[in-house]
Amino acid sequence: MPRLISKLAAALFATALSLPALADASLLNVSYDVARDFYKDYNPLFQKHWKATTGENLELKQSHAGSSKQVRAVADGLEADVVTMNQASDVDFLADKGLVAKDYAKKFPTNASPYTSTMVFIVRKGNPKALKDWNDLAKPGVQVILPHPKNTGNGRYSYLAAWGYALKQPGGNDKTAQEFVGKLLKNAPLFAAGGRDATTTFMQRKIGDVLVSFESEAELIAKEFGRGEFEVVYPSLSILTEFPVAIVEKVVDKKGTRKQAQAYLDYLWSKEGQENAAQNYLRPRDAEVLKKYAGQFPAIKTFTVDDVFGGWAKAFPAHFKDGGSFDQIYSSK
Amino acid sequence: MSATGSLSVRKATAEPRWVRWTLTAVGLGFLFFFLGLPLLAVFVEAFAAGMPKYLEALADPEARSAIWLTLFVALFVLPFNVIFGVAAAWAIAKFEFRGKSLLVTLIDLPFAVSPVVAGLVFILIFGAQGVFGPWLAAHDIKVVFALPGIIIATLFITFPFVARELIPLMQAQGKDEEEAAVSLGATGWQMFRRVTLPNIKWGLLYGVILANARAMGEFGAVSVVSGHIRGETNTLPLHVEILYNEYNQVGAFASASVLALLALVTLVAKTVVEWRMRKETETLDAALPPEKTE
Amino acid sequence: MQRRVLPGFGLSLGYTLVYLSLLILLPLSGLAFKASSLSFDQFWDIATGERALASYRVTFGASLAAAAINGVFGLVVAWMLVRYPFPGKRFVDALVDLPFALPTAVAGITLATLYAGNGWIGRHLEAFGWKVAYTPYGIVVALTFIGLPFVVRTLQPVIEDIEPEIEEAAASLGASRLQTFVRVLLPAIFPALLTGVTLAFSRAVGEYGSVIFIAGNMPLISEITPLLIISKLEQYDVVGATALAIVMLVLSFILLLAVNTLQWWAANRHKATSGEAR
Numbered sequence: 001m002p003r004l005i006s007k008l009a010a011a012l013f014a015t016a017l018s019l020p021a022l023a024d025a026s027l028l029n030v031s032y033d034v035a036r037d038f039y040k041d042y043n044p045l046f047q048k049h050w051k052a053t054t055g056e057n058l059e060l061k062q063s064h065a066g067s068s069k070q071v072r073a074v075a076d077g078l079e080a081d082v083v084t085m086n087q088a089s090d091v092d093f094l095a096d097k098g099l100v101a102k103d104y105a106k107k108f109p110t111n112a113s114p115y116t117s118t119m120v121f122i123v124r125k126g127n128p129k130a131l132k133d134w135n136d137l138a139k140p141g142v143q144v145i146l147p148h149p150k151n152t153g154n155g156r157y158s159y160l161a162a163w164g165y166a167l168k169q170p171g172g173n174d175k176t177a178q179e180f181v182g183k184l185l186k187n188a189p190l191f192a193a194g195g196r197d198a199t200t201t202f203m204q205r206k207i208g209d210v211l212v213s214f215e216s217e218a219e220l221i222a223k224e225f226g227r228g229e230f231e232v233v234y235p236s237l238s239i240l241t242e243f244p245v246a247i248v249e250k251v252v253d254k255k256g257t258r259k260q261a262q263a264y265l266d267y268l269w270s271k272e273g274q275e276n277a278a279q280n281y282l283r284p285r286d287a288e289v290l291k292k293y294a295g296q297f298p299a300i301k302t303f304t305v306d307d308v309f310g311g312w313a314k315a316f317p318a319h320f321k322d323g324g325s326f327d328q329i330y331s332s333k
Numbered sequence: 334m335s336a337t338g339s340l341s342v343r344k345a346t347a348e349p350r351w352v353r354w355t356l357t358a359v360g361l362g363f364l365f366f367f368l369g370l371p372l373l374a375v376f377v378e379a380f381a382a383g384m385p386k387y388l389e390a391l392a393d394p395e396a397r398s399a400i401w402l403t404l405f406v407a408l409f410v411l412p413f414n415v416i417f418g419v420a421a422a423w424a425i426a427k428f429e430f431r432g433k434s435l436l437v438t439l440i441d442l443p444f445a446v447s448p449v450v451a452g453l454v455f456i457l458i459f460g461a462q463g464v465f466g467p468w469l470a471a472h473d474i475k476v477v478f479a480l481p482g483i484i485i486a487t488l489f490i491t492f493p494f495v496a497r498e499l500i501p502l503m504q505a506q507g508k509d510e511e512e513a514a515v516s517l518g519a520t521g522w523q524m525f526r527r528v529t530l531p532n533i534k535w536g537l538l539y540g541v542i543l544a545n546a547r548a549m550g551e552f553g554a555v556s557v558v559s560g561h562i563r564g565e566t567n568t569l570p571l572h573v574e575i576l577y578n579e580y581n582q583v584g585a586f587a588s589a590s591v592l593a594l595l596a597l598v599t600l601v602a603k604t605v606v607e608w609r610m611r612k613e614t615e616t617l618d619a620a621l622p623p624e625k626t627e
Numbered sequence: 628m629q630r631r632v633l634p635g636f637g638l639s640l641g642y643t644l645v646y647l648s649l650l651i652l653l654p655l656s657g658l659a660f661k662a663s664s665l666s667f668d669q670f671w672d673i674a675t676g677e678r679a680l681a682s683y684r685v686t687f688g689a690s691l692a693a694a695a696i697n698g699v700f701g702l703v704v705a706w707m708l709v710r711y712p713f714p715g716k717r718f719v720d721a722l723v724d725l726p727f728a729l730p731t732a733v734a735g736i737t738l739a740t741l742y743a744g745n746g747w748i749g750r751h752l753e754a755f756g757w758k759v760a761y762t763p764y765g766i767v768v769a770l771t772f773i774g775l776p777f778v779v780r781t782l783q784p785v786i787e788d789i790e791p792e793i794e795e796a797a798a799s800l801g802a803s804r805l806q807t808f809v810r811v812l813l814p815a816i817f818p819a820l821l822t823g824v825t826l827a828f829s830r831a832v833g834e835y836g837s838v839i840f841i842a843g844n845m846p847l848i849s850e851i852t853p854l855l856i857i858s859k860l861e862q863y864d865v866v867g868a869t870a871l872a873i874v875m876l877v878l879s880f881i882l883l884l885a886v887n888t889l890q891w892w893a894a895n896r897h898k899a900t901s902g903e904a905r
Contacts, residue, residue, distance in 0.1 A: 028562065033578040063561040064575050068861050070561070076460030077470070078478040078560045093863055148844055151854070151861045190761040190843035193735075196578045197840055200736065205743035205760075220580040321862050322676075330846035331677060348804055353711055360707040361719070363700040367772055368722050370747060371737045375729070378737075417646050424640035427633050434887040438880060439647060441887070442655070444826055445879030447833035447853040448731075450872040453865070454654040457661055464657060488650055497826060501819040502784045504894065512632045521634040536784035543780055546727035552836050553731065570730030577736070589733040596728030597721045604717065 023059030030080035113242035378586035418495020426503030452557025478560030498540030690831035693770035701778025731836030761843030774827030781823035
C-alpha cells in the first residue's frame with residue numbers, strides 16, 4: 001500500500017510540475033459555473049493571439065463553481081488573476097475587500113461586462129397556457145419554476161426582472177411590486193437548487209408551466225433535451241444581465257502577470273471575443289457582431305439593475321439580505 | 334440426544350422458513366427501492382447516449398485528473414483513519430475512565446457538522462482572512478485551495494468511521510481474550526496481532542470501506558476548500574457537479590457511475606481480504622493445536 | 628484498585644486526544660471564535676428567527692424519521708446479509724456503501740427524478756395522491772438514503788460476532804425463536820443498533836447536498852437549516868452562518884451525548900446484572 005501511495009504521489013506531482021514548465025506564464029480565471037463553454041472556446045483563441053503578438057506561451061487555468069462561492073474563495077486566498085462573474089454584487093464584494101479596484105466597472109468598456117443576456121420564459125410546446133408576459137406568470141393556476149430567488153444568481157435576476165416589470169406598470173411602486181412578486185412566487189411549487197436544477201425539474205420531470213431562465217441557457221436546454229418540447233417566450237420587458245470581469249490587483253502584482261491579465265480581458269471585446277460570445281448565445285456588445293447574429297437575438301426591451309434599483313449595492317440588501325423583500329414575502333408576520 | 338431435541342434446537346437457532354423469506358423479501362425490497370433504483374438510474378443516464386459517449390466522457394483529461402486526485406486523497410487519508418480508529422477504540426472499549434461518553438461524543442461530532450460548515454471551518458483557519466492565513470501567505474505555503482486543504486477536509490469528515498465501527502464491536506467482545514494473552518506472557522504487539530486484530534478484522538474492514546467510500550464521494554466540505562481549479566484541485570464529485578451545471582448530463586452521470594463502481598470495488602476488496610484471512614487461519618489451525626476447548 | 632492488565636492505555640488515549648484536538652476541536656473552536664464577534668442578543672435573534680425555528684423543526688424531524696426508518700430496515704438488511712444465503716448476496720452487500728460513494732448532489736438529483744410525479748417511483752405514489760418530491764417527505768427519502776450504511780455497517784460485525792452457543796443454549800433451555808431473539812439476541816445487538824441509528828441521525832442533520840435537490844426549499848415548509856447557513860454565506864455573512872452552525876452543533880452534541888451516556892449506563896448495568904467479575 002505505501003508503495004502505491006508514493007507512486008500515486010509521484011505521478012501527481014509530476015503532472016503538477018510538468019504543466020507549468022511548458023508555459024512562460026500562467027493565468028487562473030475564476031469564473032461562474034455555466035461559463036465553461038464560453039472560456040473553453042475563448043482560451044485557445046487568446047493563447048493563439050498572445051503567442052502571435054508576444055511569442056509567449058501562456059497557460060490558462062479555469063475554475064468554475066457558483067458565483068458567490070467563487071469570490072469568497074478568491075477573498076480567502078484562491079489566487080485568481082482574473083475573475084469573470086455573472087453578477088456585479090460578487091465583484092463588489094472583492095472590491096470591498098481591496099482585491100479588485102473600486103472602479104473596476106470603469107476599467108473596461110461597457111461596464112466591464114463583455115457580453116450580456118436577459119431573463120426569458122421557457123414554456124411547453126405550443127404555449128398551452130398562453131403565457132406572454134410577467135403578469136401571466138402571477139395568474140392563479142400557473143406553475144412557475146425558478147431557481148432559489150435568494151440564494152442563486154439566476155434566481156435573483158428572475159426576481160428583479162419581475163420586480164422591475166411591476167414597477168414600470170402604470171401606478172407601479174415598491175409596494176405594488178412586492179405584491180406582484182409575492183403573487184408570482186406563490187405560483188412556484190418549489191425553489192430549485194440552481195439554474196440547471198430548475199431546467200431538469202421543468203424539462204425532465206415535467207413540473208410547471210413556465211421556466212424562467214437566462215436566454216443563453218435556452219440553447220443549452222435545446223442541446224440537452226432537443227428543440228421539440230419547448231418554446232422561448234420573450235416578455236415585453238426584462239432585465240439586462242451583465243457579466244462583469246475584473247483583474248485581481250493583489251494577485252497580478254504578486255505574480256507579475258498584470259500584462260497578461262489585462263490583455264486576456266481586453267481581448268474579450270475584440271471581434272474574435274465578441275463572435276465567440278455570440279456563438280455561445282450571449283449577446284455581444286459590439287454592434288456589428290450583434291447585427292451579424294441578429295437572427296438568434298430577438299429585440300427585447302430591457303432595463304439594468306443600475307437603472308431601476310440603483311445598482312447591486314442597493315438592490316442586494318433591499319431584496320436578498322435577511323429581512324429584505326424576499327424574506328418579508330415569506331414572513332407570517 | 335433424541336431426534337426431537339436436535340430439531341427443537343435448530344428451530345430456536347434459526348428462524349422458520351417463512352420468517353426468513355419475509356425478512357429477505359423486506360430487506361431486498363427496501364434496498365431495491367432505496368439503493369438499487371437510484372444506482373440503476375445513474376447508469377441509465379450515464380449510458381443514455383451510448384457506450385462511445387460514455388467512454389469519451391471518461392477519457393476527458395479533466396475527468397481523468399479528477400479520478401486520480403480522488404483516488405490519491407482517499408488512499409492518503411486511509412492510514413490516518415486506521416491508526417486513529419484502532420487507538421481510540423482500544424482506549425475506549427478496553428478501559429474504564431471518566432468522561433468516556435464525552436470523548437465518544439466528540440468523536441461522533443464530525444458526522445453532525447454540516448459538510449459545508451466543515452469546509453468553512455478550515456477556511457476560517459487557513460484562509461487568507463483566517464487565523465493562520467497571513468503567516469501562511471508570508472511563507473508562501475498553500476493549504477486551502479490546494480491539495481493539503483482537500484486532504485484535511487477529507488480527514489475531518491472521515492474521522493469517526495473506523496473508531497465508530499470498532500467501539501461497539503470491541504465492547505461486545507470484552508477483554509478476556511487479551512488479558513489471557515497478556516497473562517500468558519504475550520507482548521503488547523503480539524497480543525494485538527494475534528488476538529485483537531483477528532477479532533476486529535470485520536469491523537475494521539467495514540470502517541475502512543465506509544471511510545473510503547465517504548472520502549471519495551465527499552462533495553460539500555471539499556467543495557469549499559478546493560478552489561475548483563480544473564485539472565488540479567477538482568475532485569471527481571466536484572467534476573460531476575460542474576458537468577451537470579453546464580448541461581453535460583452524460584458526462585456528469587458517467588463520472589458519477591465511476592464513483593459508484595469504486596464503491597462496488599469494495600466487493601472485490603472484501604472478497605480478497607476474506608480469502609486471505611481464511612488462508613491464514615487455515616495455516617494457523619494446521620500449525621497449532623485447536624485452541625477452543627469446550 | 629487493580630492494576631490494569633492490558634497495555635497501551637496511555638499511548639492510545641493520548642494519541643486519540645491529540646489527534647482529536649488537532650483535527651476536530653481546534654478547528655471547531657475557530658467557529659466559536661468567529662461567532663464571538665456577535666453580541667448575545669444578535670446571536671439569539673439569528674438562532675431564534677421564525678425561519679430558523681421552522682428549519683430546525685424540518686431538519687430534526689426529517690432526520691429523526693429517516694433514522695427510525697433506517698433503524699427498522701437497516702436491522703432487517705444487516706440480519707439478512709449476515710444470516711441468510713441468497714443469490715447475489717455479495718453484490719447486495721457492496722451496494723450498501725453506495726450512498727457514501729455517490730456524491731450527495733448526484734443522489735439528490737437522482738432521487739428527485741425517481742420520486743417526481745413522472746419518475747419511476749413517484750408516478751406510482753402520486754397515483755395514491757402521495758407527493759414525495761418537493762415536500763418534507765422528499766427530505767426524509769434523501770436522508771434515509773444517506774444514513775442507511777451507518778446502521779447496516781454498524782450492525783453487521785456485531786451480528787457476525789454473536790456466538791452460536793448463546794442461541795443454542797437459549798434453545799436448549801426451551802426458548803422459542805422469537806423469545807431467543809427478543810431476550811438474548813436483541814440485547815446483544817441493541818447498543819450497536821442505537822449507535823448506528825444515532826450516527827445516521829447526526830449525519831442527516833448536517834446533510835445539504837442531496838436534500839436541496841428534492842426538498843423544494845420553500846421557506847417555513849421545506850427549508851433545512853444547512854440551506855439557511857448557505858443563504859447566509861451567499862450574503863457574505865460568515866458570522867451569521869457560524870452562529871447557525873453553532874446552534875446545530877450544540878443541539879447535535881447534546882443529543883449525541885445523551886445517547887452515548889445512556890448507552891454507557893446501559894452497558895454498565897448489563898455488566899452488573901450479569902455479574903461479571905471485575
